[in-house]
Amino acid sequence: MDRQEELFAFLKEEGVSSDLLAQVRQFRAAYPSGEEWEYRIANPASFYYGKDVWEKALAVLLAGENLLLSGPKATGKNVLAENLSALFGRPSWDISFHINMDASFLIGTDTFDGQKVIFRPGPVSLAAENGGFAVLDEINMAKNEALAVLHATLDFRRVIDMPGYKKIAVHPATRFIGTMNYGYAGTRDLNEALCSRFAVLSMPLIREEDLTKLISRRFSDIRPEFALQFARLFYDLQKKAEHGDISERALDLRGLLDAIALVHTGLQTGQALEMCVTNKTFDAYERRLVSDVIAARLPQDLRSAEVFQL
Amino acid sequence: MSAENNLQNRRALNMVWNAAGRYGFSPPFLAFYPDGDADFYWNTVIGLTEKYVDGEALATLFSSYAGTRRAEEFDGLVWLALENYVFEREQPERPILRAMREEAARRFFQERETLSRQQMMAVSPRLYEQREARFAYVLGKKLPFLSPAGKKLEEDLRLPGSLQADKVPDRLKLILAEDLHFQNFKLGENRAGRPVSPFLSQILKGVLRTESRQVDSLIIRTGAKEAGNAPGAEGFRQHHLTSRQEGDEAFIREVFGPCMYGDGQMRRLEAELCRGNHEECRLWITREKDFSGALGREAARRALSDAEKQQGKNRQFYEASGQRAEAVIRSLAAQFQTLLSSYARPLPEKARTGKLNARLAYRMAVCQDPMVFLRPGEETEYDLTVDLLLDASASRAENQEMIAAQAFMLSESLVRCHIPVQVTAFRSLRGFTVLQVLKSYEEEKSDRIFRYYAGGWNRDGLAIRAARQQMKPRAESSLRLLFVLTDANPDDSVKLPPEEGSFFLREYGGPGGIEDTEEAVAELKEEKIRVAAIYLGPTTHLKNVERIYGEEYVRISRIEQLADGARRLLERVLINR
Structure with a gap:
């Protein structure tokens, strides 16, 4: 079974509305993926857990709207975005936004091919022409002025007008998925004009049982009691970060999963968590607080054989 | 503790x-x-x-x-x-x-x-x-x-x-x-x-x-009642109410440390600044780092010991906020970084892609040179200095710890963005307008800001002119900002000279002081220094702020918002650049 079918099976198991899933199948049948962009279709390593969020996201995309995933760190925004493009079987273009982003970066720019000046299309134009899913990652890192070029693309007009070049009509299968994190260092408020062109899905923190499942699925041989303790460690850190006693740096789901992988490979729990979680904060006092939280959950000296059923 | x-x-x-x-x-x-x-x-x-x-x-x-x-x-x-x-x-x-x-x-x-x-x-x-x-x-x-x-x-x-x-x-x-x-x-x-x-x-x-052990809350209010005993809240004022006496200079020297300028230099500075409205005033500018006063006079000894106590309180107050203060600094620094990179104008540079530069287009055909496009280059280094002038008059006695903590966080976050920042406290006392440089541009640490304490009067007009002397000389295209924490209510016991045709000296408090401060701000603006106010005070003085600083002010209702106010102000200044 390929990964996309696995994803369908997973969603069915999670209880996602079969009606929505049927519509996704219809969408796929209506817009089969061409071979040219086959390599751009995502092959997600992990699946997003959360039935409600799935249903909302599917409904938005099926209705032809653009989706903005907004939420704090470690809520799985990018995992969901990747999962969605895989489920719909569309090629995806990931565009990481930054402060110096400008229109030419998104739409394309002139270049010289040795003979003449030609237009080199940017990721947004490519996605628009080829029915791709454009993932606009950390969309609020860019200046609002730079994003104005997307207004006509994102609203009912669905066109990209490139002065001096051509006007592209956006392919009907194209969708734009933005992700953003409020209050992150360097972020800003999205302006109203842009925000109104998205349906905003506020991403909740993953639930404990889902996180435990995620860990167990990723590491199929982990002992259940440890999957639970690792999951709870994440919530302990989350509460501490929420209260402002530590920064969000140590609140890193990726880091936690990496740590478990390191234990699997052969490191002790203490060493693995130190590298992947504790040391993500650079303040000595903060590190001590994070270590305390870890010490109240997991012994430092566990090895692979104790954590996993090898 | x-x-x-x-x-x-x-x-x-x-x-x-x-x-x-x-x-x-x-x-x-x-x-x-x-x-x-x-x-x-x-x-x-x-x-x-x-x-x-x-x-x-x-x-x-x-x-x-x-x-x-x-x-x-x-x-x-x-x-x-x-x-x-x-x-x-x-x-x-x-x-x-x-x-x-x-x-x-x-x-x-x-x-x-x-x-x-x-x-x-x-x-x-x-x-x-x-x-x-x-x-x-x-x-x-x-x-x-x-x-x-x-x-x-x-x-x-x-x-x-x-x-x-x-x-x-x-x-x-x-x-x-x-x-x-x-x-x-x-x-x-x-x-x-x-x-x-x-x-x-x-x-x-x-x-x-x-x-x-009763655990302290995030904010330890140690001084609501004690604030009155803070250095000079009353003490200084009483001293000052007496007319100027001999030995005032010695008192100032003992309390604030030696003046950073030599006698000759200081005389020249006073000749330049202490004229007109400030004829009767003296200036004292100090940046002593580890000054531990020569304890001569009883009054000076008392004032110094109070100042030291306040320094301890400031530091303790800050430390009690633990990780949260560090988080505020980080977030402020990130916001400044974002602001500055938003408004920094990157210079165009030659590249293989971008906007075609028509003047160079021939090189494609003739030299097969593809570098004929312009794209936004690496950012220009923002040439910006920030001066923070803190009102340290007795009216601030209630909020000394908070002002010190906020100024510290603001200064640290600017330092992290590599923006030169200077923090100066000002107050007037016994006829002297004293500027205490709590952090100079060159210093990397902002710790001395905890030496802030309130006491005395505030002769804003003179203080702003004197602060101007302490600012970095202007480089081409540089942006110099002077942020003043103020209650827009200048008041000093040294009166203003009589108006023409009158024999009576005028009070510095009230219209006279406001007019003088307004002129001072106008003078700085002429030199292309952006003067902006962070206003903390009653609504009744709001019109004074508008009169003195024009539109460039933010009003904060609690001193906790000082750092955030400075950020908003910086944003406004950069937008209107």
Whole structure:
């Protein structure tokens, strides 16, 4: 079974509305993926857990709207975005936004091919022409002025007008998925004009049982009691970060999963968590607080054989 | 409290909160090892107790025997009982608790080696033997010899986790009544009143390891009532009300340290600035780093000692906010970074892609040179300096710690963005307008800002002109900002010269002072210095702010918003650049 079918099976198991899933199948049948962009279709390593969020996201995309995933760190925004493009079987273009982003970066720019000046299309134009899913990652890192070029693309007009070049009509299968994190260092408020062109899905923190499942699925041989303790460690850190006693740096789901992988490979729990979680904060006092939280959950000296059923 | 103690206190709190699974409450107990480090296991127990047992019912129990001489012993025994209870309840959820408990037990027996028996038993032999029995039980060791009553107590103290949480306080009370024959529960008595000798408390800290301590809230308000005693709040003013006397300069020198300019230089500066409205005034500018005054006059000695006390308070106040202050600095620095990179105009550079540069287009055909496009290049380095001028007159006495903390955070966050920042406090005293440079552009640390204290008058017009002298000389295209923390109510005891055709001196407070300040700001603006105000004061003075600073001001309603206000102001200034 390929990964996309696995994803369908997973969603069915999670209880996602079969009606929505049927519509996704219809969408796929209506817009089969061409071979040219086959390599751009995502092959997600992990699946997003959360039935409600799935249903909302599917409904938005099926209705032809653009989706903005907004939420704090470690809520799985990018995992969901990747999962969605895989489920719909569309090629995806990931565009990481930054402060110096400008229109030419998104739409394309002139270049010289040795003979003449030609237009080199940017990721947004490519996605628009080829029915791709454009993932606009950390969309609020860019200046609002730079994003104005997307207004006509994102609203009912669905066109990209490139002065001096051509006007592209956006392919009907194209969708734009933005992700953003409020209050992150360097972020800003999205302006109203842009925000109104998205349906905003506020991403909740993953639930404990889902996180435990995620860990167990990723590491199929982990002992259940440890999957639970690792999951709870994440919530302990989350509460501490929420209260402002530590920064969000140590609140890193990726880091936690990496740590478990390191234990699997052969490191002790203490060493693995130190590298992947504790040391993500650079303040000595903060590190001590994070270590305390870890010490109240997991012994430092566990090895692979104790954590996993090898 | 030292900085390290403060950190350990906060760390202990974090342990408690982590175990309780919720944050922000003040537990009635915190536990420390004899060396002052937070006790991991016992703080976890305290937190778990908060999680499982009704805190209010327990507090009532703790206070019901608080007035008695056996209170310390009872505290210890009650905690032993709670320890077993929460252990049994939490252990299935948190398997590591067993290892933590065993570690605590091993530590107990290790410590026994280093303390004399008298020390260990100083609180109560009964408590000691019960602790010993508990930890022997935990480690599976042979229990110490106990009398039948001791044996029964030991068993009773192993409060089973199966007990319903709401029954716990009653059960504890029953143990105290039955096993310890204590009947005299006086409900609600204030435990804070219980006398504990310093010696006993030392022993308690070492042996019992649970220390009753009221935990400070995030913001320690130490000075609401004391503010009046802050350096000069009244003291300075009274001194100053007397007419200028000989020796004022010596007083200023003793309190603020030597002037940073030589006599000749200072005379020239005064000749330039202290004219017109300020003819009768003197200037004193100091940036002494480790000035510890030459204690001559009694008044100076008192003022200095008050200033030092205030410095301690400022620092303590800041440190009490713990990680949160650090988070604010980080976030402010990131915001400044974002602001600056938004408004920095990148210079175009040649590239292979981008906008075609028509003037170079021939090179494609002739030289096969593809570098004929322009794209936004690396950013220009923002050439920006920020000066923060803090009103340090007596009207700020209520908020000294907060002003110091906010100015510190603001300064640190600017330093992290590599923006040169200078922080200066100003006040007028005995005819001198004193500018204290608390952080110069070159200094990397902002610690001296904690030397801020309030006292005296504020002659804004002169202070702003003098601050201008301290600013970096203007480079082409540079942006120089002067942010003034002000209440827009200039007031000084040195009066203004009479208006033409009049014999009467005018007050500096009121219209005269405002007009003078307005002129000062206008002078700076002519030199292309952007002067903006962070206004903290009553609405009645709002029109003064508008008159003096035009549109370039932000109003903050609480001093806690100072740093944020500065950010908003910077944004506004950059947009209108």
